Amino acid sequence: xVITQPLAETRTLLKxxxxxxxxxxxxxxxxxxxxxxxxxxxxxxxxxxLMPHENSNRLIEGFIIVLCEEFSLEVKSIGSLTxxxxxxxKGGEPDSSYYIQNEFLxxxxxxIDLAHDPPPDLVLExxxxxxxxxxxxxxxxxxxxxxxxxxxxxxxxxxxxGNEYIEVEFSPTFVPVSVKDIPRFIQESKKIGQLAAxxxxxxxxxxxxxxxxxxxx
Numbered sequence: 001x002v003i004t005q006p007l008a009e010t011r012t013l014l015k016x017x018x019x020x021x022x023x024x025x026x027x028x029x030x031x032x033x034x035x036x037x038x039x040x041x042x043x044x045x046x047x048x049x050l051m052p053h054e055n056s057n058r059l060i061e062g063f064i065i066v067l068c069e070e071f072s073l074e075v076k077s078i079g080s081l082t083x084x085x086x087x088x089x090k091g092g093e094p095d096s097s098y099y100i101q102n103e104f105l106x107x108x109x110x111x112i113d114l115a116h117d118p119p120p121d122l123v124l125e126x127x128x129x130x131x132x133x134x135x136x137x138x139x140x141x142x143x144x145x146x147x148x149x150x151x152x153x154x155x156x157x158x159x160x161x162g163n164e165y166i167e168v169e170f171s172p173t174f175v176p177v178s179v180k181d182i183p184r185f186i187q188e189s190k191k192i193g194q195l196a197a198x199x200x201x202x203x204x205x206x207x208x209x210x211x212x213x214x215x216x217x
Contacts, residue, residue: 008052008128008152014044019089026082026091036080036093038133045132049095056150057095057126059186062198064098064122067174070205074103078112078120085114085142092138094123100173101145114142122146122173136165146173155182176212177205 017025022039029035038045049057061077068075076099084091097120099106106117119142125135128151139147140160147158147165157179158165159172171179182201189197 008050008056008126010048010050011129011132012046012048013132014046016042017044018042019086022091023084026084036095037082037091038093038131038135038138039084039089039091040133040138041089043133047131049126052152053095053126053128056152056186057124059189059194059197060124060126060148060150060155060182061096062194063179063182063185063201064096064124066198066202067177067179067205068100070202070209071174073100073173074107075100076103076106081112081120083112083114083119083142087115088141090138090141092133092135092142094120094139095126096124098122119144122148124148124150126150126152128152140164146171148179150183153183155180177208 017039019039022044025044026037035046035048038047065075065077078097078099080093080095081097082091082093083097100121102118102121106112109117121144123139123144123146125131125148127135127149135149136147136158140163143160145160149156149158157168157171159168169178169180170176185197185201188200192200
């Protein structure tokens with residue numbers, strides 16, 4: 001039996017596009033759009049999310065917020081904010097982005113400029129289909145410390161080491177919780193509902209944290 005993934009997004013590729021043209025496209029399209037753009041070495045990828053994609057994105061965001069709450073970490077969620085680096089001529093719009101460790105540096109900012117501000121501490125990409133642009137290379141070049149990638153089945157966690165990502169077992173931000181187990185709560189939400197799955201996830205996170213604490217003598 002062949003198992004096929006649901007159609008979760010569409011992708012359009014434009015080639016031989018200059019950086020200036022890409023910036024002009026972003027300006028013309030504005031912020032009131034559903035599609036997300038990425039640019040690297042003359043290639044523009046336009047990804048338009050469909051329901052399975054957005055549902056997974058929103059669920060994982062909810063779980064990340066729960067993790068921050070349970071770890072007593074402040075967080076600023078900036079969604080699919082356009083991240084551009086003129087010096088590198090690279091740009092991307094992750095499905096979700098978060099300032100956690102550096103939240104205090106951008107807490108009161110309405111606009112982020114990567115020429116002066118730190119990049120997000122964590123970005124998430126939901127990719128049911130294969131991206132045309134290598135997001136590992138793209139976000140590593142922007143020095144984003146942590147990258148999560150979900151393909152509809154598996155959640156992979158990458159940590160920046162030098163100039164490239166290495167896949168790791170535990171999120172550096174949320175040790176000792178095995179966030180790779182998040183997909184089972186996504187599947188559970190289809191049976192019991194999103195709020196119930198979020199509550200179950202919170203209970204599970206607390207158990208993971210408690211189990212990792214040294215015994216009281």
